[in-house]
Amino acid sequence: MKHTYLVFSILFLSSAVAADAQTTSVTLNGSPSRQIGQPLLIPKTINPNLVEGRELWSPTGIAFDFATSPPLVYVADTLNNRVLAWKNSTGFSNGQPADLVIGQPDKYTTTKSGPGTVFTTGLSDPTGLAVWNGDLYVADSGNNRVLRYKAPFTQFAQTGSYPTPDLYVGQPSLKSNTVNYPSGSPPRRDCSSPAAAPTCFSRASPLMPAETCGSPTPATAACWNSKPAMSTAEAGS
Numbered sequence: 001m002k003h004t005y006l007v008f009s010i011l012f013l014s015s016a017v018a019a020d021a022q023t024t025s026v027t028l029n030g031s032p033s034r035q036i037g038q039p040l041l042i043p044k045t046i047n048p049n050l051v052e053g054r055e056l057w058s059p060t061g062i063a064f065d066f067a068t069s070p071p072l073v074y075v076a077d078t079l080n081n082r083v084l085a086w087k088n089s090t091g092f093s094n095g096q097p098a099d100l101v102i103g104q105p106d107k108y109t110t111t112k113s114g115p116g117t118v119f120t121t122g123l124s125d126p127t128g129l130a131v132w133n134g135d136l137y138v139a140d141s142g143n144n145r146v147l148r149y150k151a152p153f154t155q156f157a158q159t160g161s162y163p164t165p166d167l168y169v170g171q172p173s174l175k176s177n178t179v180n181y182p183s184g185s186p187p188r189r190d191c192s193s194p195a196a197a198p199t200c201f202s203r204a205s206p207l208m209p210a211e212t213c214g215s216p217t218p219a220t221a222a223c224w225n226s227k228p229a230m231s232t233a234e235a236g237s
Helices: 002-023 152-159
Strands: 061-065 072-077 082-086 100-102 126-132 135-140 145-149 167-169
Touching: 061 135, 072 126, 072 135, 082 126, 100 152
Parallel strands: 061 126
Antiparallel strands: 061 072, 072 082, 082 100, 126 135, 135 145, 145 167
16 A cells, blocks of 8 residues: 555656646846957857957968058958058067958958958958058959058048958959959959969059969969059950
8 A cells, every 4th residue: 555655646746747847938048248258249250269450360461561651561361351450560569459450340350251241342361462652452362353442541540441442453343253254264354363472563563463363373473564543454464
């Protein structure tokens, strides 16, 4: 008789727990209100570490603007998809944050930008840099184009916003990043992943972005005999 009573008690308690589990629910807040390790609640970067405008990830290009005193310095922060700029290339301190970010909407964002994203004038894997008369030229390799930023620091001082390009080479508009535009074969006014090293100006001021042309062979150079005046300028040699 004692055994029968014990079994009945266990079954009764189990049924009560099951019934309570079915009727009781716990609501959790799925939106965090505090964060540690990033400056923003919703990160804008895939970088696992803190990004605040001073870090570099596989930088591949550097350019100086000696028209200013002290000279400006620009660095192609390739895998962070941006260009960082410092006003004083001779006197900044170790680890100093950049004075200007180019190719991203703010100093925290590092995702690939450009055509097909919400930031069409942004950069994707920028590599080569060149400066001419205070203007910055960027080989925007991931978007198959070269962009000019007109006097970036002056533009920032006048507008209060990060610089945007006023000239593009290799594409019909800032909304296009087609490889070898327009036909898929390499005519002389397109760019296919313009690379870093030969992006420069000579004394006669030709723009010379290296162009890989989608092949593993050494990069060719597309040259303009003068600073391009049109957004779809055709290479002269």
